[in-house]
Amino acid sequence: MTETPTSAPHPSHGTPTAPxxxxxxxxxxxxxxEIAHITITLTARNTDRRTTLDDLTRRNTTILDLIKSHGDTVEKLETGTLTIRPELARHGRGERIRAYHGSIQLTATLSDFTTLGELVARLADQELTRVDGPWWALRPTSPHHAAARRQAVHEALQRAREYAEALDTRIGALLELSDTGTTGGPAFATAAYGGAGALRSAHVETATDAAPVDLEPVRQNVDAQVEAAFTLIPPNL
Incomplete structure (x- = not known):
């Protein structure tokens, strides 16, 4: 049986015959x-625990229906923390409960930024509702990540060729290519809509929807770094 000869592995460091x-x-x-995230916090308060929970459930249903009415532009809708907590009276003896506070936190991800401005305005116009965001982002599968990696590889190859040209030779084989980092920079802007001073009363009715909020998307940074090792055709020095 004849064995097929295999080439010797390249050394981890250069040699005179294989720089x-x-x-x-x-x-x-x-x-x-490509997308934006917003967080919606719904609150309720009443001296009766069951009433607090009922009010919170009603507001949650209203907000979910409002968000879902925007169809496929809402890519993801998630419910986070639900809290019902008692507020104890500050004075007097014993553990007397003054009121119950309830809250639910929702997170929505949208891909249509015109819809986003409309939705933010409508959400902020709801009773006892706070909106935080938007947080701008790229999808994990965004082609921009691959484009950055390709560009980093091309730059490494160009640098290697320039070094080889300076020695009046050319590159031979690729020995190693390492991805030392690909990131989508945390470029985002946030704002809060609603809050204690701007919450609508449960008794206030509006004839028309609130005007859309004009939102300017924040551009995202995508960085990629690679390290590459090549052999050189031995130059004549």
Missing amino acids: RVTVRGEAHLEVDP
């Missing part, structure tokens, strides 16, 4: 966001 060059490639892209 090694190690370079770094970097890429920085600034792109428009």
